[in-house]
Amino acid sequence: MPGTSRTYTFLGPEGTFTEAALLQVPGALQAVRVPASNVNAALEKVRDGAADAAMVPIENSVEGGVTATLDAIATGQELRIIREVLVPISFVLVAPPGTRTEGIRRVSTHGHAWAQCRLWMDKNIPDAEYVPGSSTAAAALGLLEEGCPYDAAICAPLVASEHAGLSVLAEDVGDNPGAVTRFILVSRPGVLPARTGADKTTVVVPLPEDRPGALMEILDQFASRGVNLSRIESRPTGQYLGHYFFSIDAEGHAGEARVADALAGLHRISPGTRFLGSYPRADKQETEVPAYTSDAAFSAAQSWVDSILAAECFAGESGSGASPTA
Structure with a gap:
């Protein structure tokens, strides 16, 4: 929004670690910052247009996922993660x-x-x-x-x-001096952040049905394409006992052929899959991509298949007018 001050909301009040995370975002210090009483309230401000983006905690190095955030972004009007921030924690x-x-x-x-x-x-x-x-x-x-x-x-x-x-x-009353909390900046769906080579993709995948091998099918969509996972957590959907969805962080960007193919595979087996965004990693650690899962490898493989189909099609057309032999 050129010429317009952006509005951010965050888990408040002022002085929280979440506000410290927000202040790492370029321009946030000069922007309008509105504290919210809880994660749901912060995300609703984004959904209804009262704020351009919300900073909320999603993961802690000691306790794991922040369930309030995992649940809030898995349902309701779709949102997108556009940035992550890491904040060392001391108390x-x-x-x-x-x-x-x-x-x-x-x-x-x-x-x-x-x-x-x-x-x-x-x-x-x-x-x-x-x-x-x-x-x-x-x-x-x-x-x-x-x-x-x-x-x-x-x-x-x-x-x-x-x-x-x-x-x-x-x-320094914390038990773990090296504790770190990961925060995410969430906005309404729009243009994806550009690929950097050091990216994450986050998705929510409902378990298609409760049966042996169902989770393995989900994981295989990543493994077979050389996509590493940095986080996977199960959360109850709240519909009935034993019904879960999986919140997953994968290394890579949806603009990469291997990640895009994995997303397509997830959607085939679980049409309720929700894409939550591809965004730069806060630690800037580049993803090592095996040669056989590179964009070039996917392109070459597709070209090979296309050439087979084109040759078969040509052969069929060439023979379509031939008279059957006696």
Whole structure:
């Protein structure tokens, strides 16, 4: 939108790791940024046109997939992933000034953050009760409200530094110093990001039927074409017990012959397959493509088949007028 400020939404409030991810997007600092209370709300702002794109978490190196995001983009009006961002994660324990660690009985944070700090909590505040929060920042800001039902929160260092009413009781409370969360920027369907040689393609594939070998058929669409998978997770569709879809990240771009052929294969066996986008990898790691699955190999193979069909067609036409022998 030339000459028009873009509007982004993100899992809020301000100061979340999600906003930190958004600020890595070129131009986001100057754009309009609207926090959303949850992932569904952020994606709905994109679907109804209130925002151009939404930044939401999708995967954590400790806990795996963020189920709220996996479920929200698998259904409803189609959306496209156009970028991914990786953010190193560190946590601090905050509380109102004057709070002592031994006086903490209830601690709030986002579920994924709690999972990454459980060992620290068990060692240092073993009797503390966990209170789920919609985000780490929301949990921390809740401490500033009158009558807050918990005593402390686990959040990003940025939140604590920006609010004088929060005191840092402990730093680096995470159990995994190298923890990283992957975020995705989601927009309405449009032009695919160009191929870079270091790309990912994300799809959602419903299990066509619950029978032996059904998942193998899905995986074979990738394996037989030399397409490596970097993530695969199953999620219930919610229709009935035992009915699942698979959320899959594949290495490569839909513009590559091998990936396009795999997508076509998926659609043949599971017509409900949903394409969620091809976009550059955040780590810029180029995909190694075996020679036999390169675009040139696919093109050569198709040319070979075309030549066979053309020759057979020509032979049939040449012989069509010949009289049958006695």
